[in-house]
Amino acid sequence: MNTIELSNLKRIFRAHIGVFRRSIKEVVAVEDISFEVQTGELFGLLGPNGAGKTTTVKMLTTLLIPSAGSARVAGFDVVRQANQVRKRIGFIFGGERGLYWRLSGDDNLRYFASLYGVDPIVSKKRIPYLMELVGLKGRGNERVGGYSRGMKQRLHVARTLLHDPDILFLDEPTIGLDPVGAREFRTVILNLQSEKKTILLTTHYMFEADALSDRIAIINKGKVIALDTPAGLKKHVSDLSVVEVETYGVPETVLGSLRALPYVDSLSVEEHEQRQMLLLQTARGAEAVPEVMSVLQGTRVGRVVVREPTLEDAYVRLVGGQV
Amino acid sequence: MNYFNFFKYWRTVLIVAEMSIRTQLSDGFVLFAIVFQPMIIAILALFMLKDKGGDFAMFVVVGSGLTGLWSSLLFVSGSSISVERWTGTLESLVGVPTPFDVIVFGKNLANVFQSLLSMVFSYALAAWIFGYSLTLSQPVLFFVTLLLSMFAFICFGLTIAPVFVMYRSIQQWQNAMEFPVYILCGFLFPIALLPGWTTPISYLLPPYWAALALHGTSTARMPFQQTAFCWIMMILFSLIDLAIASQLFKFMLYKARVDATLDVE
Numbered sequence: 001m002n003t004i005e006l007s008n009l010k011r012i013f014r015a016h017i018g019v020f021r022r023s024i025k026e027v028v029a030v031e032d033i034s035f036e037v038q039t040g041e042l043f044g045l046l047g048p049n050g051a052g053k054t055t056t057v058k059m060l061t062t063l064l065i066p067s068a069g070s071a072r073v074a075g076f077d078v079v080r081q082a083n084q085v086r087k088r089i090g091f092i093f094g095g096e097r098g099l100y101w102r103l104s105g106d107d108n109l110r111y112f113a114s115l116y117g118v119d120p121i122v123s124k125k126r127i128p129y130l131m132e133l134v135g136l137k138g139r140g141n142e143r144v145g146g147y148s149r150g151m152k153q154r155l156h157v158a159r160t161l162l163h164d165p166d167i168l169f170l171d172e173p174t175i176g177l178d179p180v181g182a183r184e185f186r187t188v189i190l191n192l193q194s195e196k197k198t199i200l201l202t203t204h205y206m207f208e209a210d211a212l213s214d215r216i217a218i219i220n221k222g223k224v225i226a227l228d229t230p231a232g233l234k235k236h237v238s239d240l241s242v243v244e245v246e247t248y249g250v251p252e253t254v255l256g257s258l259r260a261l262p263y264v265d266s267l268s269v270e271e272h273e274q275r276q277m278l279l280l281q282t283a284r285g286a287e288a289v290p291e292v293m294s295v296l297q298g299t300r301v302g303r304v305v306v307r308e309p310t311l312e313d314a315y316v317r318l319v320g321g322q323v
Numbered sequence: 324m325n326y327f328n329f330f331k332y333w334r335t336v337l338i339v340a341e342m343s344i345r346t347q348l349s350d351g352f353v354l355f356a357i358v359f360q361p362m363i364i365a366i367l368a369l370f371m372l373k374d375k376g377g378d379f380a381m382f383v384v385v386g387s388g389l390t391g392l393w394s395s396l397l398f399v400s401g402s403s404i405s406v407e408r409w410t411g412t413l414e415s416l417v418g419v420p421t422p423f424d425v426i427v428f429g430k431n432l433a434n435v436f437q438s439l440l441s442m443v444f445s446y447a448l449a450a451w452i453f454g455y456s457l458t459l460s461q462p463v464l465f466f467v468t469l470l471l472s473m474f475a476f477i478c479f480g481l482t483i484a485p486v487f488v489m490y491r492s493i494q495q496w497q498n499a500m501e502f503p504v505y506i507l508c509g510f511l512f513p514i515a516l517l518p519g520w521t522t523p524i525s526y527l528l529p530p531y532w533a534a535l536a537l538h539g540t541s542t543a544r545m546p547f548q549q550t551a552f553c554w555i556m557m558i559l560f561s562l563i564d565l566a567i568a569s570q571l572f573k574f575m576l577y578k579a580r581v582d583a584t585l586d587v588e
Contacts, residue, residue: 013583014582058414058583061418062418062580063414063417063418063580063585064580064583065577065580065581083420086418086419086420087420091418093414095411097410097411097412098411098412098414098415099412099415100342100346100410100412101410102345102346102349102350103342103345103346107342107345110338110342111338111339111342112415112419114334114335114338114339114421115335115339115416115419115420115421115426116419116420116421117335117420117421120334159415
């Protein structure tokens, strides 16, 4: 049974530009997106910045009206039956905003419990339970302004669960969290998944999507370019190996030469201050290393590793040529 | 808005009001608008009316309280939606099942309730510092009027907030709207002192009827028929304001979801 259904969803933003000669600029954030999320499924939505992930989630959470197409959540239309949808969903948008910093954590939850129509007797028990669930036990009477970013994120989760919704929209929930905080957060998500909640998760972190999602849709430029299980997506790169080369100050011309090598399927560069990590996808595996090293002659090279492809490599291959 | 919402959501309205008060008590501007500014106005007026007697002092107390009510309504209630947008909480509020106008009603209730503090402070100032003997001439009618005035101010505030969000050019005139209402609504002196052509404008402003009845029942022993007429006018204006606000909120929320202006990011 499908809990979330999108059919040819489209969203155009119109912005006024210019001071004296005002004109309207149209930006297509979501071009044409269709997919279904089944009940109890954890569905990942991946894509580069500006791909349309947040816009899609905002349309599904009734905060934006689609320009075309339709979407149903829990069987209700997100435009015409917005209030029915709101009763059944919880949502988190990444970052620290969306909470009342001058109020305590407990007061924030009491406030939103009331707005979600939770009976005061129920919320009196549920708030301490949720604070414990998200690891904020004993911190509820402190002002949210004094919370760390991770604590605020966890309070967001507690807020989202106040009315015990069956459907959750988590838009980059671990963004900005330290590794320990992000790991704890993923444990919370896994616990929710075990409660058979339907979860739509957007994230930039591939390992997170890989570890958590039942299925993943990769979107780029407002369109779904791949939709499969994490294992299915990895098959897109099963014929490839990844050569990781650590370099220091590699020039653009050398990167161009590497890209021009006939057996290099794609090349991406991760910048780490003075260090760069080159990720070459190639069907030749270890055999490609000597020739790659000869191109890199004159460049300071550190560690070189040849490994099996991951979801991230599949993502790079799918999105890489289209960004 | 469905008017039955208020009966269905009374508990939510009270919690919204409580949380608004808790939030605003740490806001310096709000404290200035509802406590210090009315006190400054009261001190000035009490000096000007020195030795004129208790009735004048009571007029000043009620009048300065009304200035606090209006300033709070104009600045705090008027900006309540914009502030939520800037702090990133507007999406969280629009995304809940509680109708948004119910939430703003609760916020306005908090603002109006806080503003009454300015009346209490002015009373204390006149009684303890200036030594006036202050008594309400019709205490029961005064308190009924006060409750109706609070309701009328809250409803008037419901029409202002969405207008300020949708038409920012109007909000730019926010400061300029403060003192004309003090004057036209007879907060600090009777409108009979103003040119005759301004009187119809006063009649169209809901705070005028609140000021007339509050002054009348606190100092002037207003005939009951006249007080009742003011009550009817306040109720009438409140119903009109609610009807207008209902359409404004519907339009504002639809427009915000089309234009993607619920968030500033």
